[in-house]
Amino acid sequence: MHAAFTDVTRVVAKALPHDSAAKHVAGTAVYVDDIPEPAGLLHVQLGGSAEAHARVVKLDLEPVRAMPGVVAVLTAADIPGRNDVSPVAGDDPLFADGLVEHVGQPLFAVVARSYREARMAVRQARVEYEPLPALLDIDAAMREKLFISEPYEMKRGDAERALGRARNRLKGRVVVGGQEHFYLEGQVAMAIPGEDGEMTVHSSTQHPSEIQHVVARVLGLPHARVVVETRRMGGGFGGKESQASFVAAAAALAARVTGHPAKLRLDRDDDMTMTGKRHDFVMDYDVGFDDDGRITGIDFAFASRCGRSADLSDAINDRAMFHADNAYYLENARIRSYRCKTHTVSNTAFRGFGGPQGMCAIERVIEEIALHLGKDPLDVRKLNLYGTTDRNVTPYYMTVEDNILPGLIEELERSAEYRRRREAVKAFNAASPVLKKGLALTPVKFGISFTTTHLNQAGALVHVYQDGSVHLNHGGTEMGQGLNIKVAQVVAETFAIDIGQVRITATSTDKVPNTSATAASSGSDMNGMAAQAAATAIKQRLRDFAAVTAGVPPDHVSWTAEGITAGDRHWTFAELAKEAYLARISLSSTGYYRTPKIHWNRKAARGRPFYYFAYGAAVSEAVIDTLTGENRILRVDILHDVGRSLNPAIDLGQVEGGFIQGMGWLTTEELWFDSSGRLRTHAPSTYKIPACSDRPPVFNIRLIEGQPNREETIYRSKAVGEPPLMLAISAWLALADAVAAVGDHKVAPRLDAPATPERILAAVCDVRRRAAAPAEAAVPERPAAE
Template sequence: MTRSPAPVAAPAHPQPAMGQPHPHESARAQVTGNASYIDDLPEVRGTLYAAPILSRIAHGHLHGVDASAALQLPGVRSVVLAADVPGDRLLAAFAHDEPVFAIDRVEYAGQVIGLVVADSVEQARRAARLVRADTTPLPAVLNVQQALAQQNYVLPPVFVRRGDAAAALARAPHRLRGQLEVGGQEHFYLEGQIAYALPQEQGQWLIHSSTQHPGEVQHWVAHALAVDNHAVRVECRRMGGGFGGKETQAGHLAVWAAVAARKVGRPVKLRLDRDDDFLITGKRHPFAYDWEVGFDDAGRIQGLKLRMAANCGFSADLSGPVADRAVFHCDNAYFLQDVEIASYRCKTNTQSHTAFRGFGGPQGVIAIETILGDIARALGRDALDVRMANLYGLGERNITHYQMPVEDNILHDLLPKLELSAQYRQRKEAISAWNARNTVLKRGIAITPVKFGISFTATLFNQAGALVHVYTDGSVQVNHGGIEMGQGLHTKVAQIVADELGVPLARVLVTASDTSKVPNASATAASAGTDLNGRAAQFAARNVRANLAAFVCGLDGCGAGEIQFQGGQVISPKAVRAWSDVVQQAYANRIQLWSDGFYRTPKIHYDKTTLTGRPFYYFAYGAACCEVALDTLTGESRVLAVDILHDVGQSINPAIDIGQIEGGFIQGMGWLTTEQLVWNEQGQLATHAPSTYKIPATGDVPARFRVALWPEANREDNVGGSKAVGEPPFMLAVAVYEALRDAVAATRADGACVHLTAPATAENLLRALGRLDTAAGREGG
């Protein structure tokens, strides 16, 4: 029976899904404990469990392994070593410089030599501790100073120059020199690294991996097992946090589990406990800096020489692009006319450091903000005024040192607005009065901006695919190559698709990321998850909508441009039909109700050898005003108040975006205040548990924590007029560091540089105050 079309009525105008603060798609399941992570998946009968065998020394020859004591324990099934890798014994990483398992030498304390496979997790871990490696120690390089002296690098140094920095320094009215060390940071994801490898029929594999990059896991596993990529399927519904730590290094777990599963012929699960996770996996790259700057009476930079040395650990991993992005962001928001930058990628006998939120950007931003803070103190000027004087401007002053024009700069408007809303000038006067009255407790305040480039610096990763399926009941399923790690990616993609099809958000479901559905997907990283996957899903939905519009046009004799999809209805000049009715009629008439979508970021290009071009599609901007208190007797500090004004373009989901800004800021605050990594003289990581490594807790959140969104759409044609939000807010926390230096400076009136090693722990603050002379332990710089 054919249903007659409803008479034409005035179109309804329901609220679109985009732009609204919809709850995270998994929020209810997560708070009720019904959201499944890999360790929650039902295990196949016969599953075995693996535990890693770790190197106890930082560097040495590996002659062999004695596993006899481990193999005698009940439940122990096998020991897996480098000789058991059927394919390439080196991981399929970019630099091809990291073994699956240690082969003939160990390169850091915590390197995985092999695995023990047993009937239970406890049996495997107990047995792994009994395995003894026969090693001969070798000298270890444990910090960048040693690496620089020995010219020990994982990749060649990179140099970027513009103008004549030496001549500019020579003619500048004022000059300063300085050094800085910034420590690394542990990712501390709530869900640790985990993989579950299941052999399938006919030489195929299913890998459940907590990864930001399923396509790379697929490639790495296939490479190690000596099979084609199509024989390996990788699936991930969600992660319990990643922050970059699961971009490459989740691949290690997957390869280890798969190699073990192949040897024993059974499914193998490998989940690192927290201590082993700390010891095995890489961190944010620690950096050390030397700089010389020339400037005028207003604090404008005339010339700059900057050397950045990144502690990369024992292998390259992602150190090349991380160090490149530090070079790209060492200008932050400021024009550098005559500049000379040297970037060294130092090899040390520590964990191979890897991606972390900001991906080298924070290490670049903190360098220039430190320099500007010192310039302001040397001149006796307000630091915000000095920062404003150096902002990118118009004409020749809007070209970065890597030759990209800054065409969308909003900081000349954003910073003054934050200055007024945060009452910066009045509070600065009040703080000066406080500091004059108080000799022990000092306060400091600072405003720092952020200009952060959005796109993968490796241009080939700026592409994405998606599938949109419309079922005959009108429900919609979406699959894309991105990974949900708590950041709300699936929620935003569902909102985008719902609006493209004009259906309620509740009718759209985003499913697990799966290499058998969307192949060759890029990592969910670089803040580009929504930009890439959201646009691909939008294009897929648009294709389905076009099919349905053409079908309705055929029914009603109108043009495709006259068809509207909104509020769960399909509206033509002649009839208003329910969405589900149109879908059913279209299916009955053999109209395609599914489609793929593909997107590649436009405009971007750059020369990897010279680091020049346009590596970013656009910039995201923001600024933070931070006030701190410092106890000059103990070094204890506290963040008292934070005001943030941040640019997310036209927000797809304001609630999620504000949450990302808050979380990014607090995580950045942890990097710069409490999260100190310490390696001892033997190269062993001493801070490898929550008892010794301190991330911010709820009590560290400032009492005043205000976040506002900049009210302007992205000037580039990005999905929904939005801007990326994952990484840029992290660098707003540099305001905490600068406010602490302001508080230290309040203890003296000489205008000298404040040398404060980051993180600004109590000990490092006391050293900055001149109350401690020696370091306790060795940090990663």
């Protein structure tokens, strides 16, 4: 039997601490800005556009050059290779050349002897602009039909016909805001020039291979002359997937031009101004349903703000569409997607990658159906869930084969006492004129795999040394999610050795090449498998060697934590490694993995883009003050599916942290651009991420047990990085439910996200007004670009 599918494990599935735990509490874990600075290190800062959309008439950098400590000033003209740091489309210049398309877009870099001198000098540029009309939001771009790529559509059944024949029909609009990553460690890279044009770059990135490719492209070098190393990040969340590139490229260019090591660390305000965020979405729906609340037809039109360039927006918007069903069977569905180009910073990957926005739309639809019919939303949800044997095909024609939500929701409904608390909330609201409570249970079904099929591959490198210690390297990056410890657990399990014998090393493009980003929750799925393949190859050689030495067949070799026994011979792992070395057996191997089963025909919008789905559900209870909009999330109960957990301690942290981050996105984190396109929320003073006091006071989280992944993943585990973020939709809808209580649940609350106190108060007033005049039409206009 394959090692991955045995039930008893020694190291895997244990709640081992994070690989750097001891270093984190001692302050000795080294991040890029902590690496001892090489002699002669220079500091780079970027000068950005003051205009959202303009032609640059004059760029006078002489005052910059004249500042103390300045060694070089770099513009597009100094780039020996291509002025392009984009991940896919070739539309992201490192330095704008004549045209600027968002406030903060880099125009030039200054290289100085100190960070302070670079900061002082970068402000001295004299730039003359000829302003052009700027489209700053989705509505403006939809009006002008300005897109970063062609609109796209997924379709199954006949939505139009179903809507025409529906017993009930509702139309509406859901708006959800963007989100700043606010990784505590900002973007940073240090480049060190080597011989023959070689460049080594220490980068805080989720995607060292892409940094390698971008640096090579900008410097005009073959990939083989650039090495990118990432030991760890102080948070990534998607923000260091494609958008660590320009930071690394600017540092590398400075190192190339000056011949000195160069470091670029973005100040927090620059980081928030110059890097993309989660896409905000405007989502229109037209839904038909029967009198029980079963959806018979639905038409979605999603529009998102992509910013000035494509970045990863196509894949992100595709994923929003892939999750427009969330957990529900949509027999007749049409999902359209408009990818708006705006003169704002180019939006990018953020945990969930568009999926959360798509889910928000359908979950709001379910709430509105329930309100319309006077039913409990949970009953409408259950009625519409995917089936297990029928009603199980998605709008993109993938059959859902692993649906565990019906049982999962039943269990959570029971353990969280949903029905009792629903009655308690009703009773509270009846007796409380000012404070109102709300309750919501929402499920998550999240597709696991990169939807760009070729990215679903990974590599690893394992060495066994003569003393039995093991060097482990893989293509994934550590950003706090515990990937390294999980992969190390797999290797320790394979060799039946202690975790302490496995040394995890920094991700580096010269050890494992052509890697994909650590993203799409796929890190442990893919790198775990690749590392297992590498370790298994070495183990097989050692097993064969033991068999030959003892004169027994290989299947007579016993391999346990106590050692390796063959015939009358017995070795510890270290003894066998040493003896195998002396017998000239190779103790090093690469490992490789590609995700099976997946395929996607984008043109036909059909296929199986996901290997499997990860599931979960959450119940949130909220209270609002109807006079001020102030609010609290009082209690959260979560039941989440990680298959058979590789490490329950790490997974629990991912579920809790994901929920809190999602809650921030949907409640307090508001990005605010002014009428000239300047981001006014560019520091934690004005951009409110959750603090310790925002953690729900009652927070019950359980991982589902006894539900291994039905697909052959590493030890039957499931991905956990992104799915829990979407559990926080329950917090948003619990707030909306509290707002609906103001109108006695007679009118839909239309509470858009983020549900800030200001927006809650506005929704309360709106519900009061509409409840007093129920005949008023409740249908907003359709988008212009139909």
